[in-house]
Amino acid sequence: MTKNPKSSFRTNVSGVIRDTVMKVRDRYHPIVWVHFWLTMSRCITGFMMYPYLVVYMTEQLGASVVAAAGAISFPSFLSMFxxxxxxxxxxxxxxxxxxxxxxxxxxxMLTGMMFANEVWHFYVLLTLNGLVFNLYTPAESAQITDVVPEQERTEAFALNNVAINIGATLGPLLGIAAYHFNPTLIFGGEAAVTLLTAALVYFKVPETKPDHVEKPAEQVSKGSVFRGLGSHFPLLLLIVLTVPAFMVEMQMNSTMPLYLKTQFVDYLFIYGTLRTTTGILTVVLQMPVTLWSKKWQAKRVVLVGYSLLVAYSLFYGFTPFFWILVIAEACWTLTDMLLFPRLKQIVSVMADPKVRARYFSLFDISLSVAKMTAPVLGSMVLVQYGGKALFGGLAVLLLLAGVCQVILVSRVLSPDSGKKEQAPEMTG
Incomplete structure (x- = not known):
């Protein structure tokens, strides 16, 4: 009997797909995959909920726009401290x-939101929800650091970034459907995900905190540039220099629609197209770009990342044509894929194993500062001086921060600092 060519082809294709899936699955520690699926589900429901909270409180509870926006901003303010x-x-x-x-x-807290009927209820519940979640994220990053070798951590953090962008892409669309069907389903969906998270942690996640860790004898050498300034000074400087990068992201979520309104008639369509394109590109290209750049030294990744952010700001400020903005979004997407996972890997190298979660928690302050300052300052500059001043000023700030960040990372990971960057190894 002769084999059916079509059947043979399908068998070969399914075999290749199966082998590829197995290789990808085996490449990363099981705990990394648990956090990937939990992050993705959490971000899908989170992006279902937060974009529509203001709408929910104004339409369902009769709150003013200012009061509703305050319920979202207030937790970010407290979370920074x-x-x-x-x-x-x-x-x-x-x-x-x-x-x-x-x-x-x-x-x-999320179950309480389903029954909340006053705006102050959301102030309390959103604040408590945000505060306790700030305990979760550094523990998650620290656990990934516990189980993943140093040379593979950038991949692990990049995989988490893929999960976040899947949520950012799918969540708002699902949120629209849920809001029109029954708004309280949004809170119920996220509440269900929290139960799923607890169940998976209980059955699949062991304790990974290192015990009896010996502190290196020379964590900071005599020739170190940071001598006498405190052992945490490099981290504090890293936090400050990362704030401008996150300020760019915050402009996307706040002033960007207002700026596009001054340039295009169909600005909402253009804004939605740019945001959706960015999310899809990150989901598809994150891991290939991470693997491609894995052999780069950290200072090179930082230099390229900040240079792309400078280009993004200049494109938006001085050449606001649609196809140029598409190129600008490509610059941002590459930065998101290259820079932020590598910065978390750098934090994991800087941190003594005894204080890993503390270091990741402190590093997250850079995002909190950007959330607090960027929307207000950006809108003020945009209204008073226009888009060229806003994005031109961001470009200058990013250029200065990028130069300082490259110098910082070079010295932190130098042999004299006691935190030498290891040569990457390919696994699997």
Whole structure:
């Protein structure tokens, strides 16, 4: 009997797909995959909820736009101070207790939102939800650092970035459908995900906190540039220099529609197209770009990342034509894929194993500062001086921050600093 060519072709294709899936699955630690799926599900429901909170409170509860926006901004303000010590909890008590109990507490708060009928209810519940979640994220990053070798951590953090962008792409679309069908389903969906998170942590995630870690004898050498300035000074400087990069992202979520309105008639369509394109590109290209750039030194990744951000700002400020903006979005997408996972890997190298969660919690302050300052300052500059001043000023700020960041990373990861960057190794 002769084989059916079509059947043979399908068998070969399915075999290649199966082998590829197995290789990708085996490439990363099982805990990394658990956090990938949890992050993706959490971000899908999170992006279902947060874009429509203002609409929900104004339409369903009769709140003013200012009061509704305040309910979202207020938790970010408190979280910045909470992050100063949030990471200490999992460094002291372990990763597993935090990863287990935080979702259970969030379930109570999200369930409360389903029955909330006053704006102040949302102030309280959103604030509590945001504060306890700030315990979760540094524990998650610290656990990934615990189980993944240093040379593979950029890939692990990049995989998490893929999960976030899947949520950012699918969440708003699902949120529209849920809001029109029954708005309280949005809160119920996220509450269900918190229970799923707690269940998976209970059954699939062991404790990974290192025990009896010996501190290196010469964590900072005599010739180090940071001598006498405190052991945490490099991290604090890294945080400050990362704020301008996150300010670009915050402009996308705040002033960007207002700026595009001054340039295009169909600005909402253009804004939506640019945002959706960015999310899809990140999901598709994140891991190939990460693997391609894995052999680059950290200072090279930082230099390229900040250079792309400068180009993004200049394109938006001085050549606001649609196809140029598409190129600008490509610059941002590459930055998102290259820079932010590598910065988290740098933080993992800088941190002593005893304070990993604390370092990740402190590093997150850079995003909190950007959330607090960028929308207000950006809107003020845009209204008073226009888009050229806004994006031109961002370009200058990013150029200065990028030069300083390259110098910082070079010295932090130099042999004299005691934090030498390891040569990457390919696995799997």
């Amino acid at each position: 909470f992050k100063l010590w949030a990471g200490n909890v999992s460094d002291r008590f372990g990763r597993r207790p935090v990863l287990l109990f935080v979702p259970m507490l969030q379930f109570l």
